[in-house]
Amino acid sequence: MTDVEKRQDRSPVPQGWTYAPAPESTDVVRLxxxxxxxxxGEWLTAKEHFTTIxxxxxxxxxxxxxxxxxxxxxxxxxxxxxxxxxxxxxGSERAKYMFRIARILAERSREFAVLESLNxxxxxxxxxxxxxxxxxxxxFYYAGWADKLEYAFPNRTPKPLGxxxxxxxxxxxxxxxAWKIAPALAAGNTVVLKPAETTPLTALLFCDVLRQAELPxxxxxxxxxxxxxxxxxxxxxxxxxxxxGSTEVGKAIQRRLAGTGKKLTLELxxxxxNIVFDDCAIDQAVEGIVNGIYFNQGHVxxxxxxxxxxxxxxxxxxxxxxxxxxxxxxxxxLDKNTDVGAINSREQLNRIEELVAAGTAExxxxxxxxxxxxxxxxxxAPTVFTNVAQSYRIAQEEIFGxxxxxxxxxxxxxxxEKANNTPYGLSAGVWTEKGSRILWMAQHLRAGVVWAxxxxxxxxxxxxxxYKESGFGREGxxxxxxxxxxxx
Amino acid sequence: MAQAPVLPRGFExxxxxxxxxxxxxxxxGVEQRAAELAKRSxxxxxxxxxxxxxLRCCDLTTLExxxxxxxxxxLCSKAIRPDPSDPNIPSVAAVCVYPNLIAVAKExxxxxxxxxxxxxxxxxxxxxxxDVKLRDVEDAVALGADEIxxxxxxxxxxxxxxxxxxDEIVKVKEACGDAHLKVILEVAExxxxxxxxxxxxxxxxxxxxxxxTSTGKLPGAATLPVQLVMLxxxxxxxxxxxxxxxxxxxxxxxxxxxxxxxxxxxxxxxxPDWLTPDLYRIGASSLVNDILMxxxxxxxxxxxxxxxxxxx
Numbered sequence: 081m082t083d084v085e086k087r088q089d090r091s092p093v094p095q096g097w098t099y100a101p102a103p104e105s106t107d108v109v110r111l112x113x114x115x116x117x118x119x120x121g122e123w124l125t126a127k128e129h130f131t132t133i134x135x136x137x138x139x140x141x142x143x144x145x146x147x148x149x150x151x152x153x154x155x156x157x158x159x160x161x162x163x164x165x166x167x168x169x170x171g172s173e174r175a176k177y178m179f180r181i182a183r184i185l186a187e188r189s190r191e192f193a194v195l196e197s198l199n200x201x202x203x204x205x206x207x208x209x210x211x212x213x214x215x216x217x218x219x220f221y222y223a224g225w226a227d228k229l230e231y232a233f234p235n236r237t238p239k240p241l242g243x244x245x246x247x248x249x250x251x252x253x254x255x256x257x258a259w260k261i262a263p264a265l266a267a268g269n270t271v272v273l274k275p276a277e278t279t280p281l282t283a284l285l286f287c288d289v290l291r292q293a294e295l296p297x298x299x300x301x302x303x304x305x306x307x308x309x310x311x312x313x314x315x316x317x318x319x320x321x322x323x324x325g326s327t328e329v330g331k332a333i334q335r336r337l338a339g340t341g342k343k344l345t346l347e348l349x350x351x352x353x354n355i356v357f358d359d360c361a362i363d364q365a366v367e368g369i370v371n372g373i374y375f376n377q378g379h380v381x382x383x384x385x386x387x388x389x390x391x392x393x394x395x396x397x398x399x400x401x402x403x404x405x406x407x408x409x410x411x412x413x414l415d416k417n418t419d420v421g422a423i424n425s426r427e428q429l430n431r432i433e434e435l436v437a438a439g440t441a442e443x444x445x446x447x448x449x450x451x452x453x454x455x456x457x458x459x460x461a462p463t464v465f466t467n468v469a470q471s472y473r474i475a476q477e478e479i480f481g482x483x484x485x486x487x488x489x490x491x492x493x494x495x496x497e498k499a500n501n502t503p504y505g506l507s508a509g510v511w512t513e514k515g516s517r518i519l520w521m522a523q524h525l526r527a528g529v530v531w532a533x534x535x536x537x538x539x540x541x542x543x544x545x546x547y548k549e550s551g552f553g554r555e556g557x558x559x560x561x562x563x564x565x566x567x568x
Numbered sequence: 569m570a571q572a573p574v575l576p577r578g579f580e581x582x583x584x585x586x587x588x589x590x591x592x593x594x595x596x597g598v599e600q601r602a603a604e605l606a607k608r609s610x611x612x613x614x615x616x617x618x619x620x621x622x623l624r625c626c627d628l629t630t631l632e633x634x635x636x637x638x639x640x641x642x643l644c645s646k647a648i649r650p651d652p653s654d655p656n657i658p659s660v661a662a663v664c665v666y667p668n669l670i671a672v673a674k675e676x677x678x679x680x681x682x683x684x685x686x687x688x689x690x691x692x693x694x695x696x697x698x699d700v701k702l703r704d705v706e707d708a709v710a711l712g713a714d715e716i717x718x719x720x721x722x723x724x725x726x727x728x729x730x731x732x733x734x735d736e737i738v739k740v741k742e743a744c745g746d747a748h749l750k751v752i753l754e755v756a757e758x759x760x761x762x763x764x765x766x767x768x769x770x771x772x773x774x775x776x777x778x779x780x781t782s783t784g785k786l787p788g789a790a791t792l793p794v795q796l797v798m799l800x801x802x803x804x805x806x807x808x809x810x811x812x813x814x815x816x817x818x819x820x821x822x823x824x825x826x827x828x829x830x831x832x833x834x835x836x837x838x839x840p841d842w843l844t845p846d847l848y849r850i851g852a853s854s855l856v857n858d859i860l861m862x863x864x865x866x867x868x869x870x871x872x873x874x875x876x877x878x879x880x
Contacts, residue, residue: 097614097617102610359592361597362591363597363800364593364594364601367597367600399807513594
């Protein structure tokens with residue numbers, strides 16, 4: 081038996097296992113050098129342009145139009161024209177276009193996902209598994225309401241408003257576009273949409289989907305640009321403004337619209353409390369904490385940015401949280417194994433850095449897991465602050481980055497008091513195995529969404545929106561139709 | 569004066585916690601996390617490394633009524649040298665057989681470094697008096713088994729007689745002597761993740777060197793979320809006591825892709841220390857050939873027909 085010898089140990093002794101790079105190919109995306117404004121189903125040439133980059137390496141991707149006030153007016157006029165025919169189409173006909181858009185989005189999801197990660201910096205696994213499926217699902221869902229509006233609102237006569245001006249943020253560019261456009265079209269409105277300055281590309285690629293779906297010209301118009309374009313849209317001859325973005329800008333819009341008769345819905349900031357009770361399933365709660373704040377680099381208005389832990393399990397939770405943070409893979413958004421991608425812009429990175437410096441200066445204890453950040457591009461390591469007092473800026477202000485502030489509580493009453501003690505009220509999370517406590521907490525938390533034993537889960541059928549300075553109006557579900565309808 | 573009731577061994581209420589709190593498992597959360605980890609994309613060198621590790625961690629298993637010395641000898645040859653055409657392919661960790669076949673396996677594997685594991689304790693049901701089970705273990709050890717795979721008494725566990733389960737494991741561990749003890753929870757019969765966690769902690773507290781998912785005799789054996797629950801229990805025990813307990817999923821792992829998903833979970837839950845046959849095993853039989861096929865594909869760039877790999 082000469083062959084009897086152990087033939088092992090020839091491969092290296094396990095000393096860590098380094099995953100080989102697994103980059104998603106960018107070949108599926110073909111970008112133009114320059115994009116114009118999508119108005120009346122045609123490309124309207126703008127006078128000025130600006131460069132949009134990829135936050136992962138600051139490499140320029142394309143030139144994008146800066147819409148002037150006149151351009152915006154032209155877009156609104158073309159939407160106004162299109163409204164005449166679009167609003168008179170039977171709902172079932174509008175639905176056909178919307179189902180078509182949904183199907184095309186699903187078919188081209190890889191292309192959109194890669195572009196979303198390229199332009200916005202979010203990990204490909206999120207754009208692939210969250211943004212794109214949800215965006216398509218929104219069109220599917222609202223297409224279904226288009227011919228059922230009379231049944232949806234019994235004894236009321238729903239009518240479209242006219243032209244909706246929609247301004248969306250950079251954290252979920254295509255998904256926010258879907259949240260805005262789908263209910264507006266289902267209701268019979270036409271749309272002028274302004275994508276965020278730093279992430280215009282998926283909205284521009286979406287114009288190609290509209291062309292493929294043969295949507296009548298002028299029903300959806302896309303105008304790119306900076307804040308001045310948004311301001312021009314707010315002041316233009318629109319019947320409604322729907323805005324998602326910062327509370328500061330939201331307040332400015334509300335001031336401007338006061339007395340104009342234009343309808344308004346606002347989806348603004350948040351400083352959500354993620355509340356962990358000592359009887360929770362602890363490992364899953366830790367997972368939920370991580371998902372709550374490090375999902376999409378914390379660029380989420382409903383992010384669980386304040387962790388409230390019951391004092392009796394503070395230590396194990398923080399210990400497990402730190403261990404878990406050490407396994408987060410920060411890096412190239414296009415790598416399929418990346419958990420945390422690039423910060424969306426230099427401006428946002430500066431804001432995160434400023435608030436983190438403030439947290440340290442105020443006396444909070446900072447922890448960041450060891451991780452190697454790429455040299456180029458905008459990056460910020462996942463961060464957790466312990467020893468945070470309710471009065472610190474990092475416990476009060478929205479950071480909109482991968483930064484978690486940890487506070488403690490002793491009783492359910494104290495948890496509710498601390499959770500509600502903020503000008504915001506968008507979302508909250510409750511972690512407990514006790515069903516009655518979940519219901520009690522949900523009754524007492526002043527937040528538009530309360531997640532129980534999960535966090536950052538979205539569905540087109542479920543309404544989403546805020547209390548207090550987190551805005552008003554709901555998106556998603558049947559509630560999401562109402563802001564786009566007049567009831568005679 | 570009335571005395572405080574004495575709790576069964578292992579469930580005293582010490583002021584200082586001896587075990588991590590038992591706690592509970594959220595089903596949706598654990599399944600979600602397992603599904604996310606299963607999406608890791610393992611390519612090139614990382615894949616080859618993982619495939620070789622999976623092979624080195626295999627417990628090549630045959631547990632059939634129809635097992636014969638001939639069958640076991642063939643399996644042992646495969647264990648030592650899984651791919652006769654490539655001497656660089658490592659041996660598997662162990663061969664797992666019924667007690668009657670230990671001697672045959674022992675002889676064929678002598679000097680190879682491949683361990684002999686034997687099931688015992690009235691495998692697979694465990695429904696026999698304790699003295700019979702202990703005798704089963706003693707015999708297996710006397711016959712030369714390096715490792716004992718015992719089953720817990722699910723009947724006792726499910727009826728809440730945790731102390732009986734605990735005591736049995738303690739006694740089996742004593743009977744094992746130097747042999748390593750793997751405790752099979754038979755998760756398919758436990759019904760909930762909460763029970764899987766509870767049984768894992770119970771087995772580790774009683775002295776298990778490894779905790780193992782299944783006998784392989786029931787459908788619904790090892791799954792990714794079940795392993796995750798067990799790994800988290802192992803992590804808690806390590807954090808609390810410093811003791812490193814091994815993990816062995818068994819049953820239902822047939823493809824390389826699936827095996828790599830199990831390894832990714834270990835890597836990202838317990839860390840690189842557990843990526844060794846000393847602390848991680850996969851109970852499998854058909855998996856080995858799929859790994860060999862994938863390894864050859866990685867080396868040559870082509871898939872070869874199944875006929876190029878020996879069926880043992």
